[in-house]
Amino acid sequence: MKRFIHLHERGLETTDSSSENCRTMFCSKCRNIKKDIVNFSFKINQIKPSTSPIAGLHPIVTLIERRLIDVLKEERVRRWLHVGDVVNQQGIKLENWLAVFGDSPIIVRGTRECSYRTCEECGRIFYSAQGGRYIFPPHHEDGQIFQTDLCGLLVEEGAIDRDRLPKSRWLGVEVLNADPNPRDGFGNLEAQVASGALPRAFPERFPSRWELAPRVED
Numbered sequence: 001m002k003r004f005i006h007l008h009e010r011g012l013e014t015t016d017s018s019s020e021n022c023r024t025m026f027c028s029k030c031r032n033i034k035k036d037i038v039n040f041s042f043k044i045n046q047i048k049p050s051t052s053p054i055a056g057l058h059p060i061v062t063l064i065e066r067r068l069i070d071v072l073k074e075e076r077v078r079r080w081l082h083v084g085d086v087v088n089q090q091g092i093k094l095e096n097w098l099a100v101f102g103d104s105p106i107i108v109r110g111t112r113e114c115s116y117r118t119c120e121e122c123g124r125i126f127y128s129a130q131g132g133r134y135i136f137p138p139h140h141e142d143g144q145i146f147q148t149d150l151c152g153l154l155v156e157e158g159a160i161d162r163d164r165l166p167k168s169r170w171l172g173v174e175v176l177n178a179d180p181n182p183r184d185g186f187g188n189l190e191a192q193v194a195s196g197a198l199p200r201a202f203p204e205r206f207p208s209r210w211e212l213a214p215r216v217e218d
């Protein structure tokens with residue numbers, strides 16, 4: 001199994017997006033950032049983001065600080081992700097930060113109590129699970145950077161120098177296996193939902209809010 005490194009925010013100090021961000025940036029149903037947004041700037045509700053060099057925000061936007069951008073390499077970040085400026089509550093552009101999001105976030109999967117639903121408007125899949133974490137193997141090119149649905153960033157293990165990562169207790173560095181036989185029973189979830197093999201699960205149309213996976217023993 002291939003292994004990927006998942007960089008994500010740890011800790012409880014969250015960064016909030018400002019209500020002054022233009023509404024047209026977000027899906028009108030699920031309120032997450034639209035995939036076709038380019039040249040954006042993203043306003044936060046604080047003077048600066050949290051103490052972690054990576055911060056995840058509710059509209060599935062990830063903020064990364066210069067010391068982490070330099071390890072990932074900025075040209076690589078710009079090649080694989082949508083990149084925008086970060087503006088603070090006083091309207092000042094934060095030169096040491098970038099706001100990023102991916103075309104199709106990689107879903108971090110689990111082993112227990114697995115379920116998903118889809119947004120009726122933009123088709124985004126929302127996933128929930130407990131237990132051990134892993135991903136379904138993504139099609140990827142050398143050095144490709146993905147965003148995850150947990151607002152982290154994901155790269156193949158060999159494509160990043162872990163020793164150079166910023167030393168911060170608030171930066172989560174997690175190894176995720178790419179498992180072609182997901183234990184949540186959903187297989188290639190995105191492909192199966194797209195093809196209709198798994199239902200698009202809208203809260204309005206299903207008795208339960210989430211489409212549940214078949215029970216899998218841990």
Ligand SMILES: [Zn+2]
Nearest residue numbers: 027030119122
């Ligand atoms: Zn949506």
